[in-house]
Amino acid sequence: MSLLQIKNLSVEFGNAANPFRAVEGLDLSVNQGEIVGIVGESGSGKSVTMMAMMGLLEGQGRIVADQLEFDGKNLLTISAKERRKIVGKDIAMIFQDPMTSLNPSYTVGYQIMEVLKVHQGLRGAELKARALELMELVEIPAPKSRLEAYPHQLSGGMSQRVMIAVALACNPKLLIADEPTTALDVTIQAQIMDLLVNLQKERNMALLMITHDLAVIAEVAHRVAVMYAGQVAEEGVVPQLFRQPVHPYTQALLSSIPEHSKGAHRLSTLPGIVPGQYDRPKGCLLSPRCPHVQPRCRDERPAITPHQHGAVRCFYPLFDKEAS
Amino acid sequence: MFSFILRRLGVLIPTFFGITLITFALIRMIPGDPIEVMVGERTLDPVMHAAAMKRLGLDQPLYVQYFDYVSKLFHGDLGASLKTQESVWNEFTTLFPATLELALCALVFATVFGLLAGVVAAIKRGSMFDHGVMGLSLTGFSMPIFVWGLLAVMFFSVFLGWTPVSGRIDLMFDVQPQTGFMLIDAWRAELLDPDINAGAFKDAVMHLILPTIVLGTIPLATIARMTRSSMLEVLREDYVRTARAKGLSPARVIFIHTLRNALIPVLTVIGLQVGTLMGGAVLTETIFSWPGIGKWLIEAIGRRDYPVVQNGILIVATLVILTNFVVDILYGIANPRIRHAK
Ligand SMILES: Nc1ncnc2c1ncn2[C@@H]1O[C@H](COP(=O)(O)OP(=O)(O)O)[C@@H](O)[C@H]1O
Ligand code: SF4
Ligand SMILES: [Mg+2]
Numbered sequence: 001m002s003l004l005q006i007k008n009l010s011v012e013f014g015n016a017a018n019p020f021r022a023v024e025g026l027d028l029s030v031n032q033g034e035i036v037g038i039v040g041e042s043g044s045g046k047s048v049t050m051m052a053m054m055g056l057l058e059g060q061g062r063i064v065a066d067q068l069e070f071d072g073k074n075l076l077t078i079s080a081k082e083r084r085k086i087v088g089k090d091i092a093m094i095f096q097d098p099m100t101s102l103n104p105s106y107t108v109g110y111q112i113m114e115v116l117k118v119h120q121g122l123r124g125a126e127l128k129a130r131a132l133e134l135m136e137l138v139e140i141p142a143p144k145s146r147l148e149a150y151p152h153q154l155s156g157g158m159s160q161r162v163m164i165a166v167a168l169a170c171n172p173k174l175l176i177a178d179e180p181t182t183a184l185d186v187t188i189q190a191q192i193m194d195l196l197v198n199l200q201k202e203r204n205m206a207l208l209m210i211t212h213d214l215a216v217i218a219e220v221a222h223r224v225a226v227m228y229a230g231q232v233a234e235e236g237v238v239p240q241l242f243r244q245p246v247h248p249y250t251q252a253l254l255s256s257i258p259e260h261s262k263g264a265h266r267l268s269t270l271p272g273i274v275p276g277q278y279d280r281p282k283g284c285l286l287s288p289r290c291p292h293v294q295p296r297c298r299d300e301r302p303a304i305t306p307h308q309h310g311a312v313r314c315f316y317p318l319f320d321k322e323a324s
Numbered sequence: 325m326f327s328f329i330l331r332r333l334g335v336l337i338p339t340f341f342g343i344t345l346i347t348f349a350l351i352r353m354i355p356g357d358p359i360e361v362m363v364g365e366r367t368l369d370p371v372m373h374a375a376a377m378k379r380l381g382l383d384q385p386l387y388v389q390y391f392d393y394v395s396k397l398f399h400g401d402l403g404a405s406l407k408t409q410e411s412v413w414n415e416f417t418t419l420f421p422a423t424l425e426l427a428l429c430a431l432v433f434a435t436v437f438g439l440l441a442g443v444v445a446a447i448k449r450g451s452m453f454d455h456g457v458m459g460l461s462l463t464g465f466s467m468p469i470f471v472w473g474l475l476a477v478m479f480f481s482v483f484l485g486w487t488p489v490s491g492r493i494d495l496m497f498d499v500q501p502q503t504g505f506m507l508i509d510a511w512r513a514e515l516l517d518p519d520i521n522a523g524a525f526k527d528a529v530m531h532l533i534l535p536t537i538v539l540g541t542i543p544l545a546t547i548a549r550m551t552r553s554s555m556l557e558v559l560r561e562d563y564v565r566t567a568r569a570k571g572l573s574p575a576r577v578i579f580i581h582t583l584r585n586a587l588i589p590v591l592t593v594i595g596l597q598v599g600t601l602m603g604g605a606v607l608t609e610t611i612f613s614w615p616g617i618g619k620w621l622i623e624a625i626g627r628r629d630y631p632v633v634q635n636g637i638l639i640v641a642t643l644v645i646l647t648n649f650v651v652d653i654l655y656g657i658a659n660p661r662i663r664h665a666k
Contacts, residue, residue, distance in 0.1 A: 056568055088571025095569075100562040105584050105660060115570050150660040166570065 002029040003173055003206050004053075007067035011045070011052045011230075013060065013277075020277040022048045022061065024230045027304065027311075030174060033204040035197070037217035037238075039253065040227035043274040046210045047096075049227075050176050054093055055083045071173060089119040092167035093176040097183045098159035102151035108135075108162050109147035115169045134165040138195060157188035161195070168199065174206040181211070193220075214253060218242050223310075226250045229274050229285040236310025246307070246317040248292045284315070292316055325656060325663055332652050339645060344397065347637045348390055351630055357382060358406050358628040380406065382630075393634065402639075403631030405624070412635045416617060421504025422492065423609065423616030427601045429532055430540035435594055438544045442551025442590075443583065449556065457552070461545035469604050473538040473611040480534055487534045488527075490613035497524040507532070539608040543597040550593045554586040561585070588658050595651025599644045 011023040023045040030036045038046050052063045053075065068075045071090060075083065095101045102111060112131045116122045122130055128147075135143035138161040151159060160180060167175055177196060181189035197220050200207040211217060217224055218238065225235045226249060234247035245251045252270045270289040281287050283298040290297065296315055304313040359376045360368060377383045381392065396403065402412040441461070445454040464472075481489045492506045493499055498520050499506070499513040510528035513521045558564060559582055567581040602618075609618035617636060624632035656662040 054569055056565060084571040084573065086571070088569060093569045095562060095566065097562060101566045103563040103567070103581055103585070105658075114572070118570070118572060118576075150664065152661050153664070163566070166566075 004030040005069045009065040012062045035207045037221035037224040038210045044227040045230040089170040092172040094163045096179040138165045176208045178210045240309040402635040429536040434540040434543035438547025441548040445552045446555030464541045464545035469607045535612045558586040598647040
């Protein structure tokens with residue numbers, strides 16, 4: 001049984017007269033101990049999906065789903081209070097910009113100990129010892145003195161390590177990392193990514209890794225979902241999806257990775273951007289940008305359809321072309 | 325932090341001189357000198373006028389008068405009232421507790437209700453409560469104190485008879501000024517002499533309510549609006565999302581993670597209200613015949629009592645500046661970025 005099971009999730013913003021579906025008909029499952037990657041351009045609904053699941057969109061977005069289950073608990077019907085016992089404890093999340101994700105008014109120590117106090121009721125010496133242990137776990141040098149540091153005294157990479165320490169404080173079963181390295185220096189990116197992957201292996205927790213860095217995903221993830229304009233365009237297990245992408249969008253994304261491209265074709269990504277609230281096409285959401293578009297694509301929306309190694313949302317998937 | 329304090333102190337000195345210059349000039353720009361005003365409608369003998377002016381040192385050129393004034397200040401001499409011959413400092417310290425009591429009550433009133441209204445309006449953004457608070461605060465903010473004060477007196481005191489019209493306490497009580505704070509003095513008087521003074525404390529409170537509300541209205545509106553917008557801004561911060569993602573209770577998210585940061589700019593605004601309160605006290609005290617420094621200064625201006633006006637305003641302005649200075653330092657303490665700056 002999956003640890004996390006999402007079926008047909010939609011998230012709607014705006015008022016009833018002018019609704020905007022940031023996420024539409026999304027299916028996703030994560031098993032215990034698995035690394036699942038989510039990729040897609042900015043604005044394709046990756047963060048909104050995660051925030052919806054964590055209950056962080058309260059008062060902003062309307063959420064509907066056929067199923068939204070974590071560890072056997074139905075997140076759709078659960079009370080806010082019950083949800084707060086899971087969120088931050090069994091599901092933890094780290095964010096894109098670590099420098100703004102820590103509260104500037106409190107010390108690093110306070111912000112780590114806070115979760116331990118709230119979720120595990122730790123106090124006194126035990127609490128402090130556990131906080132130190134966590135700082136060591138995420139490889140923060142001089143943890144004792146850093147406990148007293150304020151966020152503005154830390155670098156971006158160090159802040160992200162603190163965020164990871166906070167997230168891991170209660171031994172979560174699922175860690176969601178929403179573009180955890182996008183805001184960091186290139187050299188730091190690899191360190192943080194290694195740290196996350198090592199911690200995942202050590203603790204056998206599930207890791208949902210959101211990124212637009214396909215190279216990283218290809219290296220570490222077991223499965224990948226490619227999102228486009230609020231939908232999953234393609235989903236599949238890792239070596240196959242990268243060897244034989246069947247959705248035109250996945251293929252375009254892959255060809256934008258330097259290793260996969262040859263010489264002048266380096267920037268063969270699709271022209272244009274992800275359609276937003278006002279420019280969603282009537283048919284397939286990719287149709288205005290798709291190099292393989294057919295007349296049918298402009299009128300109808302394709303449904304997501306399973307195949308041998310995954311699922312794809314396209315009328316004309318690229319099985320044959322790749323095989324030949 | 326230390327250089328932060330030094331920099332703030334450096335600004336104080338020119339400000340201080342600016343004030344002496346402005347009050348000195350302004351009071352002399354009003355037509356009529358102390359002697360003319362005293363004589364009033366009666367005809368004034370030019371010779372006697374000149375002699376009186378000479379006695380007061382007002383026959384000297386302006387720059388000599390100013391220099392004289394400032395050099396006396398440096399010797400700690402604040403001069404004496406032309407009318408009572410009492411030293412300005414003594415008159416000030418006698419009257420100031422009345423103003424301070426009123427201003428403090430108004431500030432507490434404005435802070436408590438302003439913060440409360442601002443926080444709730446921000447949390448319930450777009451609700452009826454939010455619109456109500458914002459509408460009322462805009463009204464309160466734009467209503468001149470004089471109009472609002474007179475309307476309040478007419479309605480609550482005259483029409484409804486809920487509160488007394490003027491003064492600090494009813495004349496039937498025998499309250500000796502000990503601290504100068506009527507609430508404390510009345511309370512003591514009631515304890516010491518329960519027969520005569522039963523109900524004195526309540527009477528003092530009743531006298532204080534309406535002036536407090538009238539004087540506190542503009543600060544209340546300002547604090548409420550500032551709190552609301554500051555809260556809304558902080559609620560959008562990434563670290564508030566982090567707090568919620570940690571599974572913290574809504575109360576923790578609001579009070580520990582949002583309000584703490586939202587209060588930093590509000591604190592400065594509260595500090596700035598001290599100036600507003602002093603200005604407002606002048607009008608409020610006049611409306612309610614409140615025997616404080618506001619009323620004292622207005623009367624001194626009326627009779628062109630140069631030493632009282634110049635030095636009275638100087639003392640008040642210095643107090644306002646010092647308060648703002650303290651607020652600046654508190655701001656530094658509340659904000660780790662400043663506290664830890666070299
Ligand atoms: N609170 C919100 N209100 C309205 N629209 C939102 C909100 N949050 C995100 N969106 C919109 O939803 C879409 C998906 O955003 P997001 O999930 O952040 O994309 P990404 O895949 O880059 O993480 C975007 O068009 C964004 O503008
Ligand atoms: S359905 Fe048509 S437009 Fe959409 S991705 Fe497939 S080929 Fe392209
Ligand atoms: Mg995002």
